Amino acid sequence: MGQLLIKNARVVNQNAQTECDILLENDYIQRIDSSINAVNTEVIDVKGKYVLPGMIDDQVHFREPGLTQKGTIATESRAALAGGITSYMEQPNTVPQTTTIDKLEEKFGIAANTSFANYSFLFGGTNDNLEELKKLDKNACSGVKLFLGSSTGNMLVDDVEVIEKIFRNTEMVISAHCEDEGTIKRNLEHYKAQYGNDIPVQYHPLIRSAEACYLSSSQAIALAKKTGARLHVFHVSTGKETQLFRNDIPLKEKKITAEVCIHHLWFSKVDYKTKGNLIKWNPAIKTAEDRAQLWDALLDDRIDVVATDHAPHTLEEKQNVYTKAPSGGPLVQHALPALLNKYREGKIPLEKIVEKTSHNPAILFQINKRGFIREGYFADLTVVDTNDPWQVGKKNIHYKCGWSPFEGEVFNARVTHTFVNGHLAYENGVFSERRNAKRLTFDRQ
Template sequence: MPSTLIVNARLVNEGREFDADLRIEDGRIAKIDSQIAARPEDRVIEAGGRWLLPGMIDDQVHFREPGLTHKGDIASESAAAVAGGLTSFMDMPNTNPPTLDSAALEAKYALAKGRAWGNYGFYHGASNDNLEAIRALDPKAAPGIKVFMGASTGNMLVDNPETLDAIFREAPTPIITHCEDTPTIDANLAAFQAKYGDALTAEMHPDIRSREACIKSTRLAISLARKHGTRLHVLHISTADELALFDPGPLFQADGRRKRITAETCVHFLRFDRGDYARLGNFIKCNPAIKDASDREALIKALAEGGTIDVLATDHAPHTLEEKMKPYAQAPSGLPLVQYALVAALELVHEGKLSRAQVVKKFAHAPAQLFDVSQRGFLREGYWADLVLVEDEPFTVRREDVLSKCGWSPFEGTTFRSRVAATWVNGRMVWNGEQLLGTPNGQRLEFDR
């Protein structure tokens, strides 16, 4: 691979913004300096003062393969991801078949090899009857074990208290939880159906999948983690109420001790609220539900103030337009988000609510640290050259530009004030701001455990 020299860039890394050049050799960052002399063999990229960031690491995606590939697949969704500056992803186990043992896990890694545009890790799933498979999991084989403590597909709702306790006690990796209390949701749904019959609408979604359901389940997960000393990561926090349940301190203490219980929120909870259901309906139906404007503002404030929310992610979950156009009760939950997640987060920078360094910390540094990802997530010499070049140039999201297989975006018609000008994965430019380049070269993520 020829060497690349990016000159006159504005780097954002580890809390700093600074002007520098960066050289890529053999897929890695070979040098970062204020000025690097070009060599005859270098391919020189003039950054012209644009922002150079570490590639984003998305700790929560549903790329739908195997079994649900009419909605999306590893190739199509990772293409959309790198176009959006997301260079590594961690994919969920609720596929068909679900990823409930090491054989299914390795089968997914085989599916990704040579087809994934970004680097990839796959979660091992939990069910009421796969405790032995969880005990046998190699900690280096997966970013974590996903436990659905709310509704899920197939056999993946873990609602047996003894099994749940045993998973928290014996998990060899971090546990990742979807926290919504199913009995609460079922009772809410029954009450709405009794009152409205078949006339349910998306505006009712945040009341059916209520904040109380989130709070109750999150409390249970945290209590189990504290009981057993488990490393717990709670996904897609959607309410202001849940924030008080988490430690506001940093991911690592000064003495190197790691926070054991962490939290994530998602970009759609920062850009949408209850008032958007009237306009977008099922197109923003997701689980947990997008809730009130006050929740959105509290989540943004938590990101800005420090460590209560450790990670920013997408929960990218594509469904076809035909599926989303069904009546509320039949329409599936989930949004396609990877292609515009970074620019949506950067919009908060333009609004003065976050800094670029905070976006990079939550979207790149923290997921790398939390999941022990080897040599990614930072602009450091010797690390893999997963990079994204961002320019402050406005553009409007159009349906015809969406790369996800589902072919739509909840951000259609939105004008963002930044755009992704280029993305590098393992040292090779795979997106030039307009189109994909070359062939997929994503690698299996390695976990230093």
Template sequence: MSILIKNASIINEGQSFKGSVLINDRFIEKILKADQPLPSADRIINAEGLYLLPGVIDDQVHFREPGLTHKADISTESKAAVAGGVTSFMEMPNTNPQTTTIKALNQKYEIARNQSYANYAFYLGATNDNLKELLKADPQKVCGIKIFMGSSTGNMLVDNRDTLNNIFKEVPILIATHCEDESIIRANIKRYKELYGENMAFRHHPEIRSAEACYRSSSLAVELATKYNTRLHILHISTARELTLFNSGPIEDKKITAEVCVHHLWFTDEDYDQYGSRIKWNPAVKSRQDREALREGIKNNRLDVVATDHAPHTIEEKNNDYFQCPSGGPLIEHSLIAMLEMAQLGIFSKELVVEKMCHAPARLFQIEKRGFIKEGYYADLVLVTPNQKNTIHDESVHYKCQWSPFSGTTFSHRVTHTIVNGHIAYEDGRINPTRYAMPLVFNR
């Protein structure tokens, strides 16, 4: 089937221009400027007044399958992804069983092959004793090795210094890290329990999972990567101080890169009293000064990728006192429109949003033929209508957990169509029940 998207405002590779895109089978066949004659096609979408962007690539999600599917699963969360313009995701290993063996990894790929609406890849998780398994990872299939260098999720905390040295020394593919120093966090928990007891306010979360805890762990990761010339990607940077660890410049010139998540760009610690458990993430949402520094880090290219760390819990789990409430929340369905809202407010340009959410992950992970609007590339595309009020409600989301930290927020944009591998996966509020997703391939 061929599709012609005509008269769109195309945003791609730092430029915005009026044009049309012809899709044939799974691929972009032709990009046409506004003055070029339009070819015929089986389906024509009039995109007058709409933005046409490459599909978003989210390099950090937790879809909870297998083992935690009361919170989420690959089917429901990938539906939410395509409803939000996310056409590809990379999923984390802290499931049950944990994805710390090649066997468990292959089982996830089999689930995704049958259930996913968006293109997919999975991280292999590190433990204190699975180095031999990590070395079996296929660099063309596995997006990276995930290390929890500070973790409250199961027993995946890698805290043995010899193990860390060996992993950074021997693993040949990208290492992605969650960096928070566990010893600092434990000491802070002890102190705050003595001060406030079990019923502590959520606004103290960034004091427990502190800026110092983040910096100490991130600086250790950078130290190890520098020592062993490791390809390191540090996830969800949340503090101004951590930005000093990274260089600005093109991704292709870096061995050490950094990701920032939408919630750290949107919320601040001033929001805890209003949102409470709904914005309890690890690392914590921190100060307004930290948020402004992170926004600046995107603009000066110290921060390379914008992602979500989408990590659903049920609302019953979240509606607990601080110490009984799990960290994490759903975000993938509204990440793109939240970033475009910030562009509308003048914080970023639309072109920079596309760079950090689409182009940069494709470059950083060396993904084959995705992340750009280019002839010969897979047709992973999203159409967005600007200047249309879009108020988010818990009842309207596609997440299995049926809530959003953005509930009650009114955005100025709405995703109208998402195309995955040349097929319409989402159109005007409806998910196509036929799946067209493929595994991501990495050119390494």
């Protein structure tokens, strides 16, 4: 690809802001300096804009293979570029499920041919694939995923002995969806007795309750402490759960970490009245008090990562009655603009956004040469204009499903450029048709 020079960048990196130029060569950041002059080099002047490390989304559902009416690796990774996401980790609840090494490598093959952003996948643990999991090389993929509560794809792992064996038999990060299935079933039957299948969606956070979340996550954390496993709790949704995590040691020393998703930071239960099933997620969006406590835990470092849990469904599916409407929604294009709105409101510093969306995922999953703006690192960069308002609408949504829970929302900031391994993959609404994505690699000794 040769060289490309980014001039007049306001770089946000490692808890500091720096005015500088960035010289890219082929896939990498070659040089960072206060002023760089390069001959016969393409120059992109980003004066007045911020340059951030590309966001690393540790939890997405891109639906391929088998559920491609909702989305594909190509369509959703392309949408991710418009949201400043340059790398993602995709989940195993596809059709077929990613629960064997062969199926894992098949997904890597699809991504190698079609992905617009850097990629890895999580290997799904089940009640009966422990021996296959033991064969998995610890650097093969981003980690292991356990559904300790049922969700899309019916990959529930509920055999306590098997769960403990999984915790004892992998060195990889175990990412867990934590909701207690027994509690959820009892709550669901209670409301079905009153409403049948057409339960008002505002009862969703009472069915997938705070108690169900806390019971499951606290048990998983207790087991991680008992076994010494490396546990990462996905999409924490309650204030009570935040008390389970530490902020008194550096991230590199943590054995138990936590993630929060953008929808749990943005919406609350009052939004079910207007959004309905469009904001039906598992775990459920809960109270404004829960949301406030999630923000507190994010800002004081009990919660380590912000992700999307991007999980598209067709609008037709979402319009079903409660018990038939799937949980999940599309978010990769709009998560960073939503966080930047919160920056404008004074809720979170830019440096903290970068830490939670880029630095920490790279540290937590031990990703090679990504997540930071450093010489010698891959040139995954996002340029944002924090003073360019725009409204989310059908004409500017890039998800295959064609809708967003943020429709009608005005964001104050937009992603103007996204670089993937030094290649300008997205610029002011225009996507490059050239793919320069790579399989994420890991440094786990």
